[in-house]
Amino acid sequence: MFGGKHITGDFRSFLGTVFTYVASSGSLLISSAAQLATFAILARWLGVDEFSLFVAITAICSVALHLCGLGAMETLVRRVARDTSAYPVMLGHNLILTGISGVILVAAGAVVLPFLFKLSDNPVLNLVFIVAMLVTNIVLVRLIVLTEQIFIGRSEFGTANKVVVGFAVARTAAAVLACVIFDVSTTGQWAVWQLACHILVALVCFRILMRLGRPEFRIVREEIMNGIYFSVPFILRAARQNVDLLVLSLVSTAEIVSSYSVARRMLESSYLSVEALNRLIYPGSARASAGGLHQMVERVKKVLAAATLISIAAAIGVFIIAPLLPYLFGHDYVSLVSFVRLMCWIVILLAIWSVAVEALGASGNHAYRGTVMSLGSLFGAVLTAWASWYAPPTGTIVSLYVVEFAMVVASWLVLVHVIRKSKGSAAEARLLREARP
Template sequence: MRKSDARRWMSYRPGRLGRNALFGTAGLGLRAVIQAAYLLIVSRWLGVQGYGLFAGSVALVILAAPLANWGSSVLLTRHIARDRGSSRAMWATALVQTGVIGGLLVLATVSVSALLLHQRLPFVPTLLLALSGLLLLPAAQAATSQCYALERGLASAIVMCLVPLGRTLAMLAVVVSGVAGTPGHAVIAHFMGSVFGLVAAVSVVAAVDGFPAWDSRLPLRAAIRRGTAYAVSNVAGTSYQEVDKILMLQILGAAAVGSYTVAFRVASIFVLPLSALISATLPRLMALHGSTSSNSDTFRAVLLVALGYGLLAGVAAWIVAPFVPLLFGSGYGDAVHCLLLLSPWPLLFAWRQCLATDLTASDRQRVRSVVEVAGFVLVMALNIILLPRLGKAAAAISLLATEVVVSMTLWALVRASTAAVR
């Protein structure tokens, strides 16, 4: 290597996108550690049966959670990427939209649980879980999106950790106090931690960008109309990772859900840095839309990094799998096999997320929504058919099969779009 090349390498400093991706990765890395601690605390405290009931109830809330802000996080990002001056107005828009839609979803979730599920938590714990996941957490996620859209990587890294940190500290406090390990007590700690996290997140955004501009926000009807395609895609893209736990709770029982959910949550921790990369990249891809060469170069670089990380994450999940019972307790022995089955998932997740993000950035959200809704229907059908026959393994098999089908479909659409532009 020549001296000039060495000096150039030593003096290299990442640009804003690189710094924000690094901050986001660091934030999600810290969040992964926090969530791992939360998972370890609550799973050991409740045991397989209790954690299965708790996790299955949480999954019902997660199923509806992507609808809670009705696409306002992506809508916020798109507006701010094009006009930084609209940030406080869009922050207000996101909060109002989340409050209205999230409130309606709380009522719907509690009703569905009471009327349709034969294995469920009582009314009050279900209500607290719904408030945590459908009002408090989505509002905090909007705060993270606000910081990402403003390209304030450090602030977004802090904000994304606040709700998980609040939940973990609250859960730890309850355990240390000697309270009996029941799903009801876990729900109370979960709710109180969510309240703390949201208050802290709103405080950070106020320090970074000021308070919401309520008078300048978009009309609710217009915001809901513009956010519909994003909302449909969000719920389909996220919910097909959670619907298996609800079906498993009803078909196989709480103990099966407990083992599989531990395996899935461990695998999910490994994909958190991918979410950081996508979140940091989306505003830039939106801003570059129409500039074909720059957009293509950025997307290609992100895709290669994501696939490389996804491969390494899958290997790490495979290596970690045998140690799950040592960490979570001997009752979670079945989680080893589930985690081994899920080890290819980070790579498939990376591929799907990058392709889907490219469609979003290029104003093809409705196409993405159709594909991801079809994926949700497919994974639900596969679980209904396979769970009674294959047991817990059916959930992992159904998820991987759906990821392959959805990713290949998105890949064909992206290729067709690129060819049409050329």
């Protein structure tokens, strides 16, 4: 009788997790579809040359985005998942670091980028357009994503999903309004529309967060290094992910750069199904690992199996729909289908190593996590840059597979090492307790 109740309880818990994952992945898939629609609209209306310019500036902003806030967002999720009363302090910690780093990054970009990109013949207008893109894609995106992460830390996944979907739909609506209705056809013009859209979304996020209470503005000093350990790998990874675009822009045509960029976006979109699992699992993993990483070995195994199956399904799905993409993005992107079909299987390798680094992160082992991701990104950046220069674009794609496979091997070797270390520490602590009179 009691065994039956236990089984029923486990089954209900399993169903609850499945339904939560479906909602989480559904929101990310809707968000991904909206982002692809936005990307497609911009690709069609801006044209190959303007779109490649937009992609180049956005690539630089994506690197700076991970610098903004110095990784404080992960600290908030981890600390709030364990103790919701930490929210006011962790929110204030985030806002301070985001504000300071955001101002520095935008100012630096405003000084350097006008010499590299020309969005207008008028120097003043060119600066205005570039600053608009910097503020939008660094500061405002960071604040909007922070809102989503706050609700994930509080395990309010429904609200987090609404933020994700609302943000994506808002950007698509802005693209439709700007390009289709008002015939925007340059990156500079789109920068203004994009800024206005993000400001409105940020105001809505502010309104939503008001119900959770006011922030307590102070720096949590002991979490600064954890935040840096968390952010540096993503900064280096973003650099690695964009060095191929920068090198290809030097040695290939605008069509190759644009088609490759769209293929990369498809790869990122297919990974969202795995990210949905990781974002659902992370708060629970943070709680489960409070007593040591060895406490969540079985949990990690289950997540690995699920992530692998999900990524295989995603890769197959992208491979099947690839021939339809020219109808969405335009037939000027002649290399798009071949790029997508060659790159879609990378998501499986991404999924496998992401499980390992997420487990390290959730358990607070950011030094190990940061080392793996940082060294992998440095190795990947050098290899991808060389391969893209030596044999574009085939060398670029081959290098991606080599780098991601190396990340699988390195991340899991480190995770196994940390689990063994955690077990040893727990055993020593138990022996000490038993030895006490």
